Amino acid sequence: MDNLLLKYVIRKCFVKLRDTISLCYICGDLYKNNALDEKDFIEFLESKDATPRSTELFLLKTLPKQCTFETFREIISIHYDFLLEDIDKCRQEYRAPERPVLNKIETKARLIAVKQYYDIKRKHWNGNIEDFETFLGDTNKTYEARIESIRHWNKLHSKDDLTLLNDELTMIADMYFKSMILKWRHEIGKTNPTLARMKELRSILQDIIPKTSVPQLYTMSICGQYALAMRAVGDIDEASRNIYVAKQLSAEIPNCREKLSILSTESNTEWERSARKGLIDGTEKERLIGLVKESRIANRELNSNKSQTECQDELRAAADFDNATIIVEALIRVGIDDKGRNLAEVDVTKTDLQEAKRCFDHIEQKRHWHILSDRWKIIYFLAKGKVSHLLNITSDAEEFIVCARQHAAKVPYLAEIKQNADTFKL
Known part of the structure; x- marks a missing residue:
């Protein structure tokens, strides 16, 4: 390596x-x-x-x-x-040496798959799990049927039919891959993921990759996703190894939403590693915040390069990502992790409180708060509660913790964050 x-x-x-x-x-x-x-x-x-x-x-x-x-x-x-x-x-x-960039990732198959991904993601996060599972099952059946048809026409040496079927298979494979990524993320966030199940999902996705329109991009995506899974099962070292591999692959891929996901996973993994070891001092905070800002800059650059006619789903994803990095910066400052755990051993300075307030002021603007995801709203209230506690404003601290718990009670997923909100102690 x-x-x-x-x-x-x-x-x-x-x-x-x-x-x-x-x-x-x-x-x-x-x-x-x-x-x-x-x-x-x-x-x-x-x-x-x-x-x-x-x-x-x-x-x-x-x-x-x-x-x-x-x-x-x-x-x-x-x-x-x-x-x-x-x-x-x-x-x-350090500046990594420039490498040849794989310019064409915006294939027709991927663009269609991304649009479908946002469509089913909306249904999924709105609680329509049954519709999502039906869509996923139908997509899998279509995918398997196309593979079987290709085997059949291969035997008949029908070149024209094979070309059409392979083009159709690529379209379906991209869609199936993106859908399975969403299912994987759902299982990580809602269930108690096991190593065996995470390996099973990775294997399914790896089997799909050769049929997709951009195999290298999706290989990178799997590495990033598996890093997220390994963090969820508690193996930080394995998570870091997969992040490293994903970043090596990403060097030949232009900026895209999948690359941003890896940067986010990297900063959160490093954050958890330091928190576990009780090593978050002032220097470490700045290093971790540097990683967060790196991902924020990459997100804003990606968004600025898009045309004015960009789809609303992509604009929403960019805004969500930006807001999340600002919340994360505040959390690192005040010593709360991205699952809502209070890191009591982290020293919070006056500068940290000032910088956290700046982050809160941004999030509290109506246009940002309106689109902030439930996960970050819950943790935002916990962070506000801790800041009020540190400033000896006891009544506000208690009120913010109550708000976090009330908000968590309305969410049918995010089991770990809900539990941390319910048991949060200042």
């Missing part, structure tokens, strides 16, 4: 890393996090060579094989946190 960012950081910080790091402190953690293969780990354990030369070889030759920057940074934060400032500075300076 060629991690160009990690190689860049090693090169820029090489002398300091070589003179500071003791391999005995980091190799075990690297192996545990699947960032060091078994052969190299055993070689290290059997070696008695602890000279600077061995460290140099390890940094240049062994470490970049399968370690990601994110994993390396996390391990450094445990043993050598004083190196983080230099490492993060290099991360900000």
